[in-house]
Amino acid sequence: MIHITGDTHGKFHKFWTNEFPEGQALSRNDYVIICGDFGAVWDGEAYQELLLDSLAEIPFTILFVDGNHENFxxxxxxxxxxWHGGKVQKIRPNVIHLMRGQVYTIDGSTFFTMGGAKSHDIQDGILEPDEPGFDEKFWRMRRMRMLFRVNHYSWWKEEMPSEKEYEEARQNLRKANYKVDYIITHCAPNDIVDIIGGGMYETDPLTDFLEEVRTTVDFKHWYFGHYHDDRQIGQKFSLLYDEIIPLE
Ligand SMILES: [Fe+2]
Incomplete structure (x- = not known):
């Protein structure tokens, strides 16, 4: 059984019994996929290791693509x-990072994964922690509720894929003859970004790349997160946030 959901941002209450009772009947050979912004590899503090240990007690296996809010x-x-034909990182035995540009075969279905996204909560800038007057600037911006992040503490340039990652993705899609069952990403292709944002959201090199994937790859269904809503777009695209749904 494979379920799928949206961004978790290091908070996993939706997996606990009362919000996802079906989860209790699942085993380690059942999967719940998170469409990016997993968020529990964040500051490496002891509480976070305990949080990851508590996920290791969950009966099912958690798979996640990375989003923009991960500590890369x-x-x-x-x-x-x-793992299952593609590269992964095991955070815990049952908490697995599905890496960028990979194709996996899970329970007889094929999945193409491409994490990452351009942050849209940084319009007031990225602060460098060693810049002069950092503390004063940080607290002033915070008081003014400005939208900013701090390099290496809450923002990493690796939120966007590298040329090497795009190339690996293209190679793996070629090997799969441009046909997979499911596509799992954090952000969406240009065409879908325009629909979600009513033309107000900007596109970027990753949404351009995903647009290339949308127009060249034969797929059954595409799931993504990032835009913090649960919404079906046409027949083949699902934007996920809170909902945990079985794979179509
Ligand atoms: Fe998010």
Whole structure:
């Protein structure tokens, strides 16, 4: 059984019994996929290790693509292994990061994954922690409720894929003959971004790349997160946030 849901941002209340009772009947061979912004590889503090340990008590296996709100410097430290045909990082035995540009075969279905997204909560800038007057600037911006983040603490340039990752994705799609059952991403292709934002959301190199995927790859269904809503777009696209739904 495979379920799928949207951003968790390090908070997993939706997996606990009363909100997802079906979860209790699942086993480690059942999966719940998170469409990015997993958020529990964040500051590496002891409480977070305990949180990850508590996820290891959950009866099912959690799979996640990365979003824009992950600590990519910490995430990079986890060893890369091969799992179901693609590269993964095991955060816990049942908490697995599905890496960018991979194709996996899970329960007889194929999945193409491409995490990452451009943050849209940074319009007031990215602060450098070692810049002169950082503390004063940080607290002033915070008081003014400005939308900013701090490099290496709450924002990482690796939120956007590298050229190497795009190339790996293209190679793996070529190997899969441009046909997969499911596509799992954090952000959406241009065409869908325009529909969600009513033309108000900006596109970027990743949404451009996903648009290329949308127009060249044969797929059954595409699931994504990032835009913090639960919404069906046409027959083939599902934007997920709170809902946990079985795979179509
Ligand atoms: Fe998010």
């Amino acid at each position: 410097e910490l995430l990079e430290k986890y060893p890369v292994t091969k």
